[in-house]
Amino acid sequence: MKTDTIFYTLLQNLPSVFFELLEQPPTLASRYEFSSVEVKELARRIDGVFLPKSDFPGEPIYFVEVQFQTDEDLYWRLITEAAVYLNQYKPNRRCQGVVLWAKRSFDPGIPLVYQPLFDARYIRIIYLDELDEGSGSSIGLGIIKLVVAPEDEAIQQARSLINQVQQADAANRRNLLELVERMLVYKFSSYSRQELEAMFGLSEWKQTRFYQEVREETRQELKEEIKEEIKEETQLDTKLGTIPRLLKLGLSIEQIAEALELDIEVVRQAAKGAKY
Secondary structure, eight states: OOHHHHHHHHHHHOTHHHHHHTTSOGGGGGGEEEEEEEEGGGTEEEEEEEEEOTTOTTSOEEEEEEESSOOTTHHHHHHHHHHHHHHHHOOSSOEEEEEEESOGGGOOOOOGGGHHHHHTTSEEEEEGGGOOGGGOOOHHHHHHHHHHSOHHHHHHHHHHHHHHHHTSOHHHHHHHHHHHHHHHHHHTTTSOHHHHHHHHTOOGGGGSHHHHHHHHHHHHHHHHHHHHHHHHHHHHHHHHHHHHHHHHTTOOHHHHHHHHTOOHHHHHHHHHTOOO
């Protein structure tokens, strides 16, 4: 599960957290639609764009990049895509690029040619692992802090976050729980779903769409595994069936094992039961 995809899902479902990161009122999210936009000249889409609703002509466009590994081309790509978008759609608005790095060490630095854009605040950089306690205690920020936290700290953070979600109003609890689930599955990928349920007391998550999706994916994966096992067993049976004929042709056990790509001991055991 890619981390940037998880973050775009978070921004799609909880856009207020983006404005919290910018130290702006979370209520500004109601003035925007978060989506991906097509850039025809590049034959691709920009994954994260906050486009102001038409009722709010004074609000800027935000181009968002999330990065959880070093990327030497990120600033070049962001500015190129933003410039092509602005040329294509020609919006009469201000704009700002926002880069969310997981760690400062991943950031290769603003290219010198674009430094004036950074100085003029056309590009805003946020290092997620440096968010301090003063940055707020909302559920959205809690999810972000959970993802970038070391695993030994993340367990306690996850429990606190789940408590917050369970205290939310009923109308939002299901969606918030689903977001937390996605983060937990990503953060604790080495744990089974049953272990996560036991660790965090998540009895409610069986009701969410995400749980149902993952369960169906698991079923499909299990079916494919069973099919593959049957296929491998059939192939093995076919190989074992050829051993008596190869023995009759005078091939040694070692030669048969090499030809059929079988363990010598397997061939030897099959040869003992063969009548030739």
